[in-house]
Amino acid sequence: METKEFYTGEEIVDKYIGPKGTPKREKFEADLQAFLVGDAVKRARESKQLTQEELGRLIGVPRTRISRIENGKDLNFSTLSKVFKAMGIRAKLEMGDLGKVSLW
Numbered sequence: 105m106e107t108k109e110f111y112t113g114e115e116i117v118d119k120y121i122g123p124k125g126t127p128k129r130e131k132f133e134a135d136l137q138a139f140l141v142g143d144a145v146k147r148a149r150e151s152k153q154l155t156q157e158e159l160g161r162l163i164g165v166p167r168t169r170i171s172r173i174e175n176g177k178d179l180n181f182s183t184l185s186k187v188f189k190a191m192g193i194r195a196k197l198e199m200g201d202l203g204k205v206s207l208w
Contacts, residue, residue: 138176145187146174152191162190 122129149159156170163186172178188195196204
């Protein structure tokens with residue numbers, strides 16, 4: 105019987121993306137975090153039964169901007185604050201040693 109090797113997710117990312125601290129790994133992790141934030145915005149919008157166009161109207165941006173936000177692009181604190189405020193969601197960011205910061 106053939107023996108199979110198993111690898112952790114961290115080992116696979118190290119092998120194919122690069123070890124922590126390398127520019128390629130830093131970019132990968134930043135892109136992943138942006139994607140996760142965008143996905144959270146999308147799920148929150150959908151739970152409020154809003155279309156991208158409706159959410160865009162609430163914060164004064166075009167639907168295409170909402171799409172970019174949900175895809176992890178074009179993210180900034182100002183826009184995220186407007187998005188969560190428009191949906192009536194209190195959002196806090198964990199800032200490590202600095203503590204938590206409320207978006208609005």
